[in-house]
Amino acid sequence: MGDRNQPNARAVIAAEIARRGPMRLDRFMALANAAYYATRDPFGRAGDFITAPETTQAYGELIGAWMVEVWRAQGAPAPVVLAEAGPGRGTLIADALRLIDRLAPDFAAACSVHLIETSPTLRALQAARLGGRVAAWHESLASLPAGPLFLIASEFLDALPVRQVRRRGEAWVERAVALAEDRFVWTEIPAEAPPRRAGEVNEAAEAWIAEAAGRVAHATGALLVLDYGHGGGAEDTLQAVQGHRPVDPLAAPGEADLSAQVDFAALAQAARVAGAAVFGPIPQGDFLRALGLPERTAILCRHAPPATARQLQAAARRLIDPDAMGLLFKALAVLPPGASTPPGFAP
Numbered sequence: 001m002g003d004r005n006q007p008n009a010r011a012v013i014a015a016e017i018a019r020r021g022p023m024r025l026d027r028f029m030a031l032a033n034a035a036y037y038a039t040r041d042p043f044g045r046a047g048d049f050i051t052a053p054e055t056t057q058a059y060g061e062l063i064g065a066w067m068v069e070v071w072r073a074q075g076a077p078a079p080v081v082l083a084e085a086g087p088g089r090g091t092l093i094a095d096a097l098r099l100i101d102r103l104a105p106d107f108a109a110a111c112s113v114h115l116i117e118t119s120p121t122l123r124a125l126q127a128a129r130l131g132g133r134v135a136a137w138h139e140s141l142a143s144l145p146a147g148p149l150f151l152i153a154s155e156f157l158d159a160l161p162v163r164q165v166r167r168r169g170e171a172w173v174e175r176a177v178a179l180a181e182d183r184f185v186w187t188e189i190p191a192e193a194p195p196r197r198a199g200e201v202n203e204a205a206e207a208w209i210a211e212a213a214g215r216v217a218h219a220t221g222a223l224l225v226l227d228y229g230h231g232g233g234a235e236d237t238l239q240a241v242q243g244h245r246p247v248d249p250l251a252a253p254g255e256a257d258l259s260a261q262v263d264f265a266a267l268a269q270a271a272r273v274a275g276a277a278v279f280g281p282i283p284q285g286d287f288l289r290a291l292g293l294p295e296r297t298a299i300l301c302r303h304a305p306p307a308t309a310r311q312l313q314a315a316a317r318r319l320i321d322p323d324a325m326g327l328l329f330k331a332l333a334v335l336p337p338g339a340s341t342p343p344g345f346a347p
């Protein structure tokens with residue numbers, strides 16, 4: 001694929017390495033993913049990977065219902081910002097809004113919808129999907145309007161760049177990318193800023209959640225993170241996916257999706273330090289079962305043609321099954337200090 005108006009990631013990365021020497025892994029990942037998402041719709045069977053909201057409308061609907069309940073528990077403030085970071089095709093937020101419009105017209109009336117998205121291609125898809133419903137698009141959290149914030153991040157943080165650092169004797173080193181003739185190869189460089197800990201560190205995701213949690217803690221609202229991840233201590237979970245298959249992350253930057261598992265322990269800690277109350281992480285399967293995914297799926301199937309019903313059932317099983325997405329994927333909620341336990345997180 002590729003777009004003539006977009007700089008070619010391979011050429012940009014090669015030129016920077018030629019000029020400055022080996023490139024830190026996080027810079028490589030940031031440049032590769034920016035080019036990747038800027039130039040395509042990667043989702044679905046014909047693309048590179050399939051995400052939860054693309055498999056069943058129940059996923060976005062349950063998240064919409066979750067937001068309504070949390071909003072009511074906080075005394076139904078108005079107006080509020082309803083935002084999603086990295087909305088992809090806009091499917092999750094469209095499904096959530098359809099349910100909100102029906103179930104909670106008061107919440108619908110209080111919400112202005114804001115999307116955080118850097119890709120021009122995906123912004124266009126989101127606009128086509130959501131029409132005039134989107135108040136504004138943003139490059140980052142910083143420009144969201146002030147006030148109560150209800151924010152969703154589903155498979156967003158895994159796309160943010162990671163560093164991989166380790167000790168070598170007395171020194172800290174980190175993973176970097178070098179050029180060998182016309183190929184990218186792994187190398188190690190002295191760690192530039194003293195890292196907080198060894199292993200794989202997602203500084204961008206930690207800074208992001210600290211900023212979001214700070215807002216929620218001070219202006220009310222909620223952040224719901226759904227993503228694949230671990231409980232801390234990982235060294236290398238970087239993966240590249242193209243056409244639904246794992247590929248070499250260095251083979252074609254900008255042509256494959258790069259992601260790394262989210263460190264939920266680090267995210268929870270960053271949110272707590274920012275002053276927020278944190279619930280979870282809990283397995284996605286437990287969360288979606290508690291919110292009623294099986295029951296919602298059964299209702300949708302009653303009115304669906306048999307082939308659609310089979311798809312909806314398969315999607316629900318995939319989201320809940322511990323051997324599929326039920327255990328590796330997790331849910332984390334960030335709320336104002338003193339907030340009661342949100343739906344799905346009760347022990």
Ligand code: SAH
Nearest residue numbers: 037051086087088116117118119154155159
């Ligand atoms: N949540 C969607 C899409 C996940 S893919 C789904 O589950 O289907 C990651 C999304 O994050 C894409 O929309 C991508 O363009 C966006 N994205 C990646 N890096 C970003 C960044 N640094 N800032 C804002 N959006 C980003």
